[in-house]
Amino acid sequence: MRVLIVGNGGREHALAWKLLQSPQVQQIICVPGNGGTATLERCRNLPLNVDDFEGIARFAFVNNVGLIVVGPEVPLALGITDYLQEKELKVFGPTRAGAQIESSKAWAKALMEAANIPTAKAAVFTTEAAAKAYVRSEGVPIVIKADGLAAGKGVTVADTVEAADTAIAACFEGQYGSAGDQVVIEECLTGQEVSILAVTDGLTIRPLLPVQDHKRIGDGDTGENTGGMGAYAPAPMVTEAVMGRIQTEILEPAIAALQNRNIDYRGVLYAGLMITPAGDPKVIEFNCRFGDPETQALMPLLDTPIDKLMVACANQTLESFPEIQWKSGTAACVVVASGGYPGSYLRKLEITGIEQAEKESVVFHAGTQLRNQKLITDGGRVLGVSAIGETFDQAFDLAYAAVNAIQFEGMYYRRDIGHRVRAVGSSPN
The missing domain is CATH 3.90.600.10 (Phosphoribosylglycinamide synthetase, C-terminal domain)
Structure with missing residues (x-):
């Protein structure tokens, strides 16, 4: 089977690396790929843009591609799956309607409220004045979110009213483009964040191992938010009991709510959660794709052939698929x-x-x-x-x-990734 992967990040390299371990996968094509995918055996880069749906479909059809895996959220939000499915191509990734769970935080909040999924109290605003007034009525700390896709950078945890005002103004003044046309303001949850990436065929949903990401740029979880500076798995704060609650209180109700909206969701549903001090899981956000860098921590541990798992999701046969297997460690x-x-x-x-x-x-x-x-x-x-x-x-x-x-000019990395699970006094070389 030939597999085409859409995207050019670390997540896509990790997926290509894992897929190539399957004897069923003869070749990977990455669109557009990166320097790492260019050096993998049986992998080639194809210099097309991720939104060139026609070019991707033409290549896949002519070259007998058996599965298309969509990595980033932007082409999913633009409807790449809808377009490819119309061409009778097999896709791992939700349709445009399903991708709204990430592309609109307001839409996702409405879905969670309808399904009674535990999440932070929130309100949605279309004017700067009303948003700022709400902050003053609720108090701080408070979370300000651009409604649309902002590459992981449209979220501010504001500890002061002034910081909240600045974040709100940034949204409405166009810092995040159209993503800031609406603003979602949420209560600030406390606890430990964890990522639950689950695969689904729209009927059945199965979680992968829990992962903890590190969003802030600086050691000690300080500084600006990023796309993620490191991760580890399995995250020990998600016990078997907590995972059971996540399955029954969050993942299954989310899929049921999507079904109620006539949305056929096949791919990854990524739940960004807060595990509160009381041990309760609450949703911070949903994403419609594999996490980055969470995927880079999960793929080395995955023992089940990922191509078979993805095909089961695309074919809607996940219910009968064997239990997902993991390496020890x-x-x-x-x-x-x-x-x-x-x-x-x-x-x-x-x-x-x-x-x-x-x-x-x-x-x-x-x-x-x-x-x-x-x-x-x-x-x-x-x-x-x-x-x-x-x-x-x-x-x-x-x-x-x-x-x-590794060396290159100006390279930077956090030196405390994993500080919550490493031994006291342990530090990188």
């Missing part, structure tokens, strides 16, 4: 970013040390390109360095040792 992923990220940063800087880093880890490429047989930077988050260990300390020691082998 733990996985750690440390993201290496360009200096200045999530603000402005330089590109086209040569990267060295990958071969040395991969002796005891796997390096997933995100913002890279292969030019004249040299790897260069081409994004804010450049690499995700993942390792497996019997313990979190061992996994992170291996990951950080690999990070230390």
